[in-house]
Amino acid sequence: MKALVITPAILEQHKLSEEEYRKILGILGREPNWTELGMFSAMWSEHCSYKSSRIHLKKLPTTGPRVVQGPGENAGAVDIGDGLCAVFKMESHNHPSFIEPYQGAATGVGGILRDIFTMGARPIALLNSLRFGGLESAHTRHLLQGVVAGIAGYGNCMGVPTVGGEIVFNDIYASNPLVNVFCLGIAKKDKIFLGKAAGVGNPVIYFGSKTGRDGIHGATMASDSFDEQAAQKRPTVQVGDPFTEKLLLEACLELMAGDCLVGIQDMGAAGLTSSACEMASREGTGVELELTNVPRREPGMTPYEIMLSESQERMLMVAKAGREEEVISVCRKWDLDVAVIGRVTDTGKVVLKENGEVVAEVPAKALADEAPRYDRPSAPPAYQEMLQALNHDALPDVKDANGALLALLDSPTIASKRWVYEQYDHMVRTNTMVRPGSDAAVLRVKGTNKALALSVDCNGRYCLLNPYEGAKIAIAECARNLACAGAEPIGVTDCLNFGNPQRPEVMWQFVLAVEGLKDACEALHVPIVSGNVSLYNETNDLSIYPTPMIGMVGLIEEAERTVTQWFQRAGDVILLLGKTREDLGGTEYLKVLHHREQGSPPLLNLQDEQAVQACTIRLIRAGLVQSAHDCSDGGLAVALAECCISGPDGHVGAMVQLPLNGLRQDALLFGESQSRIVLSVKPEQAEAVLNQIRDAGVPAAKIGTVGGSRFVIRLEGDQRTEGCTVDLDLNVLHDRWASAIPRALGQN
Amino acid sequence: MNIGVVVFPGSNCDHDCAYVFNDVLGQSVQMIWHKDTQLSGLDAIVLPGGFSYGDYLRTGAIARFSPVMRALKAFADKGGLVIGICNGFQILLEAGLLPGVMLRNTSLNFICKDVYVKVENAATRFTHRCESGQVLKIPIAHADGNYYTDPVTLGGIKANAQVIFRYCTAEGNVTPAANPNGSLDNIAGIMNADGNVLGMMPHPERSAESVLSNEDGRLIFLSMLSAFGKSEIRARPVGA
Numbered sequence: 002m003k004a005l006v007i008t009p010a011i012l013e014q015h016k017l018s019e020e021e022y023r024k025i026l027g028i029l030g031r032e033p034n035w036t037e038l039g040m041f042s043a044m045w046s047e048h049c050s051y052k053s054s055r056i057h058l059k060k061l062p063t064t065g066p067r068v069v070q071g072p073g074e075n076a077g078a079v080d081i082g083d084g085l086c087a088v089f090k091m092e093s094h095n096h097p098s099f100i101e102p103y104q105g106a107a108t109g110v111g112g113i114l115r116d117i118f119t120m121g122a123r124p125i126a127l128l129n130s131l132r133f134g135g136l137e138s139a140h141t142r143h144l145l146q147g148v149v150a151g152i153a154g155y156g157n158c159m160g161v162p163t164v165g166g167e168i169v170f171n172d173i174y175a176s177n178p179l180v181n182v183f184c185l186g187i188a189k190k191d192k193i194f195l196g197k198a199a200g201v202g203n204p205v206i207y208f209g210s211k212t213g214r215d216g217i218h219g220a221t222m223a224s225d226s227f228d229e230q231a232a233q234k235r236p237t238v239q240v241g242d243p244f245t246e247k248l249l250l251e252a253c254l255e256l257m258a259g260d261c262l263v264g265i266q267d268m269g270a271a272g273l274t275s276s277a278c279e280m281a282s283r284e285g286t287g288v289e290l291e292l293t294n295v296p297r298r299e300p301g302m303t304p305y306e307i308m309l310s311e312s313q314e315r316m317l318m319v320a321k322a323g324r325e326e327e328v329i330s331v332c333r334k335w336d337l338d339v340a341v342i343g344r345v346t347d348t349g350k351v352v353l354k355e356n357g358e359v360v361a362e363v364p365a366k367a368l369a370d371e372a373p374r375y376d377r378p379s380a381p382p383a384y385q386e387m388l389q390a391l392n393h394d395a396l397p398d399v400k401d402a403n404g405a406l407l408a409l410l411d412s413p414t415i416a417s418k419r420w421v422y423e424q425y426d427h428m429v430r431t432n433t434m435v436r437p438g439s440d441a442a443v444l445r446v447k448g449t450n451k452a453l454a455l456s457v458d459c460n461g462r463y464c465l466l467n468p469y470e471g472a473k474i475a476i477a478e479c480a481r482n483l484a485c486a487g488a489e490p491i492g493v494t495d496c497l498n499f500g501n502p503q504r505p506e507v508m509w510q511f512v513l514a515v516e517g518l519k520d521a522c523e524a525l526h527v528p529i530v531s532g533n534v535s536l537y538n539e540t541n542d543l544s545i546y547p548t549p550m551i552g553m554v555g556l557i558e559e560a561e562r563t564v565t566q567w568f569q570r571a572g573d574v575i576l577l578l579g580k581t582r583e584d585l586g587g588t589e590y591l592k593v594l595h596h597r598e599q600g601s602p603p604l605l606n607l608q609d610e611q612a613v614q615a616c617t618i619r620l621i622r623a624g625l626v627q628s629a630h631d632c633s634d635g636g637l638a639v640a641l642a643e644c645c646i647s648g649p650d651g652h653v654g655a656m657v658q659l660p661l662n663g664l665r666q667d668a669l670l671f672g673e674s675q676s677r678i679v680l681s682v683k684p685e686q687a688e689a690v691l692n693q694i695r696d697a698g699v700p701a702a703k704i705g706t707v708g709g710s711r712f713v714i715r716l717e718g719d720q721r722t723e724g725c726t727v728d729l730d731l732n733v734l735h736d737r738w739a740s741a742i743p744r745a746l747g748q749n
Numbered sequence: 750m751n752i753g754v755v756v757f758p759g760s761n762c763d764h765d766c767a768y769v770f771n772d773v774l775g776q777s778v779q780m781i782w783h784k785d786t787q788l789s790g791l792d793a794i795v796l797p798g799g800f801s802y803g804d805y806l807r808t809g810a811i812a813r814f815s816p817v818m819r820a821l822k823a824f825a826d827k828g829g830l831v832i833g834i835c836n837g838f839q840i841l842l843e844a845g846l847l848p849g850v851m852l853r854n855t856s857l858n859f860i861c862k863d864v865y866v867k868v869e870n871a872a873t874r875f876t877h878r879c880e881s882g883q884v885l886k887i888p889i890a891h892a893d894g895n896y897y898t899d900p901v902t903l904g905g906i907k908a909n910a911q912v913i914f915r916y917c918t919a920e921g922n923v924t925p926a927a928n929p930n931g932s933l934d935n936i937a938g939i940m941n942a943d944g945n946v947l948g949m950m951p952h953p954e955r956s957a958e959s960v961l962s963n964e965d966g967r968l969i970f971l972s973m974l975s976a977f978g979k980s981e982i983r984a985r986p987v988g989a
Contacts, residue, residue: 160761
């Protein structure tokens with residue numbers, strides 16, 4: 002091995018601290034060579050090692066009767082009965098998507114798909130959570146269009162439907178857009194594959210695309226904050242090839258149907274380095290690889306480049322000794338490169354050779370598991386109190402309720418996302434029972450009578466104002482979306498997007514958010530089975546709002562017992578479950594109409610939440626509900642408007658009366674009190690349903706009737722009715738909501 | 750009825766087509782690998798949707814050179830029933846089994862949504878279970894569905910009643926606004942002169958089950974079945 006003088010500049014380039022370097026010296030008992038230094042840099046990056054978050058993540062509840070695989074593997078798995086598992090995970094591709102939106106988003110989809118089919122599951126659904134700046138900015142429009150096209154380009158070609166998601170537009174994300182992708186697959190419970198290098202002497206086989214010089218140090222780039230020079234990092238972004246990934250998927254599932262496979266892992270962040278050392282580390286074994294056998298795109302690649310390339314669509318597998326030919330023939334059938342590149346050993350080390358000469362030798366566990374763990378200092382930001390202070394008396398109540406409602410429906414965060422989801426194939430695989438546009442996507446599970454409901458959610462503004470409550474609400478709202486489809490939540494994946502963890506205020510947000518996730522998951526009895534942390538979402542010292550994105554999976558035992566959010570039939574009675582309070586802090590209303598993002602977000606009582614959800618699920622399962630919709634951004638008025646205009650087969654009006662009960666009018670119409678659901682029920686069943694709800698201890702009221710060509714809300718007990726009543730033609734309402742995003746993009 | 754579903758590398762609606770014929774309609778289905786050169790014992794062949802060979806070049810331009818295509822042509826020449834859906838339609842055009850070409854959608858975007866198509870000719874082996882002029886709701890999902898051909902060919906296929914489906918409104922009016930992709934004359938599906946090869950952009954396999962809230966597409970498959978004197982063997986329960 003060549004001697005190398007490690008200078009502080011080289012360490013800085015590799016994002017390793019002096020202290021971390023001393024630890025490396027201790028592990029190796031010598032100076033690392035260039036390749037070894039690169040491997041440590043990638044594996045000990047924040048992205049791969051979770052060094053700032055790990056001690057906190059341990060607090061999350063990860064077990065439960067349905068959990069088949071918890072965190073730590075490529076994805077989590079929960080039992081859905083009938084011998085099947087739902088395998089799912091959510092991941093971020095924020096940094097690359099800002100640098101190169103199309104390829105950044107596309108390879109984000111590619112990466113999460115590999116995580117799912119690596120486990121032996123056929124992916125059946127993708128969802129995504131996106132955050133952008135305001136659409137007034139030409140650059141943001143470019144990012145939105147690039148990211149949507151990238152997700153579409155990859156997912157559509159793979160034949161995995163993108164069935165749902167959510168998008169929030171807020172200037173805080175202008176230079177740090179978030180691209181979080183969720184994927185779910187179905188596997189047989191007894192055929193889950195893990196990333197382990199078991200069986201000394203077994204062959205280590207590489208298959209998929211060739212290794213090129215792209216994406217080198219992607220993991221390190223994703224663990225850094227940005228400045229004006231961000232665009233220069235474009236070479237660290239990989240280029241996706243969904244066609245090869247489709248071949249990889251089919252080849253993997255074909256191999257897994259046999260019995261020649263021992264362990265398998267995709268080459269994602271940190272490429273061959275992470276797959277090799279993680280597979281060995283999990284099993285306590287070692288691997289020895291001959292790098293000249295790695296299929297390469299070009300000659301002259303150094304061990305450093307081969308080990309740190311993040312070329313896409315590659316897999317590493319350990320097969321049973323003597324079964325190499327079977328593996329090779331399946332890969333060849335699918336026109337994939339394949340090569341035996343090494344063997345499993347008992348040394349506990351990753352040993353790399355080039356033409357038989359050792360070029361790197363590192364303990365696998367040290368790379369995979371012994372990255373330093375930091376308990377970074379945390380403290381509330383100095384501005385927190387100021388943020389939370391909101392004097393309601395200084396806010397004039399709403400004067401023009403029609404205008405306010407239209408302004409909210411026009412806000413891209415609330416407006417119809419049809420422009421986005423029409424670019425995604427959301428029906429391929431013919432499982433999509435409820436398409437994008439309702440609270441949750443619903444997919445039947447072929448071969449069973451069941452269906453799965455899927456939802457992703459997070460309100461970053463709530464998390465900024467109160468990280469603990471905001472995170473609780475993210476879990477609760479996701480579960481509420483599922484409840485509105487009649488689904489019982491069975492598992493969570495998270496994608497925790499935060500700023501720079503070396504800032505105490507960011508760590509404070511992180512620690513409180515994890516507490517909130519923990520408490521909400523425990524109260525709702527739903528475990529977190531997989532996840533991802535994305536830190537350093539910061540540009541020019543400005544961090545994003547804390548955004549702990551949640552993806553949740555719900556089970557519907559009888560597929561036909563599900564409902565959607567839109568009203569079904571004139572004459573149906575509208576019920577509101579839950580209590581409305583004066584919750585104006587952190588609302589979309591306050592942002593859009595008063596240009597303020599402050600106050601205390603709505604506070605959530607987990608017992609009340611649980612009761613509302615359980616009651617809704619029970620009623621839907623009993624076939625007593627025509628439609629169910631969660632009240633969230635924009636409050637009750639927006640939720641009711643969406644019930645009228647979001648259906649795929651035309652609009653239906655509603656006549657609603659709301660008692661003021663001493664509340665402000667804006668709080669009643671647009672406040673975002675939690676734990677509320679709008680139901681519509683058949684008129685002849687309304688009384689009985691209402692009694693059942695009240696018997697369950699859930700506050701509920703009959704608030705109106707479905708029908709007519711207008712959307713009307715009358716506030717009862719209001720002395721100043723003029724101008725304070727919502728009364729709008731459905732077409733006006735629909736046009737504003739449906740055309741907002743195309744209009745903002747100049748495309749209508 | 751024995752159905753063959755061709756699997757090109759990059760096909761992604763192959764399972765869906767097999768599911769409809771096998772699990773929903775109770776017919777026997779065989780997957781045909783793109784390298785196969787012998788086709789035997791089949792009554793009909795499906796070219797499914799997807800992105801054959803990635804479609805990084807023009808859609809279907811590479812798939813037409815697959816070994817299976819020679820056998821498929823021979824099968825069609827002998828009168829065998831062939832249906833190409835979406836990418837399958839694009840491949841049939843590239844292979845010269847149907848006239849015309851596909852351009853990018855006028856929006857330049859991929860479009861996935863329900864559309865309405867009018868059955869222009871109900872006297873075919875693919876549509877005889879429909880009424881003439883019947884409006885079917887069937888989803889599309891493509892980026893290259895903008896059908897184009899020269900005026901002479903267009904005149905010919907119209908005169909010969911080879912235009913089978915045209916994009917229309919829910920009420921059955923064939924209007925520019927009802928055209929999702931800029932397709933010439935709102936054409937959504939055409940047939941060869943012999944009446945045994947159909948290409949269509951909409952996906953009937955996505956609208957053939959009540960659990961998906963739409964069974965309009967089923968009429969096309971039922972037409973194919975009854976062309977062979979078969980009927981569906983069993984209606985499967987929800988989700989099954």
